[in-house]
Amino acid sequence: EPEVTQTPSHQVTQMGQEVILRCVPISNHLYFYWYRQILGQKVEFLVSFYNNEISEKSEIFDDQFSVERPDGSNFTLKIRSTKLEDSAMYFCASSVFGDVAGELFFGEGSRLTVL
Amino acid sequence: RKEVEQDPGPFNVPEGATVAFNCTYSNSASQSFFWYRQDCRKEPKLLMSVYSSGNEDGRFTAQLNRASQYISLLIRDSKLSDSATYLCVVNLNTDKLIFGTGTRLQVFP
Numbered sequence: 588e589p590e591v592t593q594t595p596s597h598q599v600t601q602m603g604q605e606v607i608l609r610c611v612p613i614s615n616h617l618y619f620y621w622y623r624q625i626l627g628q629k630v631e632f633l634v635s636f637y638n639n640e641i642s643e644k645s646e647i648f649d650d651q652f653s654v655e656r657p658d659g660s661n662f663t664l665k666i667r668s669t670k671l672e673d674s675a676m677y678f679c680a681s682s683v684f685g686d687v688a689g690e691l692f693f694g695e696g697s698r699l700t701v702l
Numbered sequence: 703r704k705e706v707e708q709d710p711g712p713f714n715v716p717e718g719a720t721v722a723f724n725c726t727y728s729n730s731a732s733q734s735f736f737w738y739r740q741d742c743r744k745e746p747k748l749l750m751s752v753y754s755s756g757n758e759d760g761r762f763t764a765q766l767n768r769a770s771q772y773i774s775l776l777i778r779d780s781k782l783s784d785s786a787t788y789l790c791v792v793n794l795n796t797d798k799l800i801f802g803t804g805t806r807l808q809v810f811p
Contacts, residue, residue, distance in 0.1 A: 618797070620797070622799075628803065629789075629801045629802060629803040629804065630740075630746060630789065630799075630801040631801070632797075632798040632799060632800070635797035635798065637797075642797050643796055643797040643798055645798065676743075678745055678746070690748045691748065691799065693745035693746055693747070694745060695744065695745050696744075696745055
């Protein structure tokens with residue numbers, strides 16, 4: 588069964604450092620997303636990406652965050668200067684259709700710990 | 703008021719029991735509705751979409767009441783493997799899914 592894969596599974600970093608989280612969406616999917624979940628809290632939308640550009644972003648997704656699809660397979664989330672409050676599980680997701688009319692497939696997540 | 707509100711539980715039920723979860727949402731413009739399941743420290747997975755007429759998938763039945771802005775999930779004949787957190791999710795016809803905090807279910811033998 589095709590799946591969304593994410594690396595690394597866990598990253599520990601110092602405050603102020605740059606972090607890049609990587610995702611390989613399902614190959615025939617066209618819509619890509621990043622969500623995050625702080626421990627014990629709800630899953631929160633960060634950004635959606637379609638046709639090589641951001642289609643929607645939340646207020647969490649400020650200038651410290653960026654996304655890229657550099658080579659047609661990987662989809663990356665970069666946090667330029669990490670803060671303690673960026674510690675969370677980051678989930679990549681992809682879907683065939685936009686408007687979440689179809690199912691979103693989530694990766695297993697990348698746990699980010701900022702010290 | 704929270705965008706999507708759920709009773710956090712936990713609901714502790716014996717195997718074979720029927721259990722119901724409720725969810726309310728604040729934005730009447732919400733267009734699509736879902737129940738996702740999340741196992742401990744894992745990713746959310748779609749359990750079922752929720753349609754206006756109500757829908758059933760095996761032991762799971764979902765209902766939507768647009769007038770009351772209320773969604774429900776009924777699980778019949780609970781199995782140990784149903785133990786998880788059930789996430790109520792809505793969409794406003796944008797790219798963004800809005801998740802509730804989830805209701806934790808623990809099924810015991």
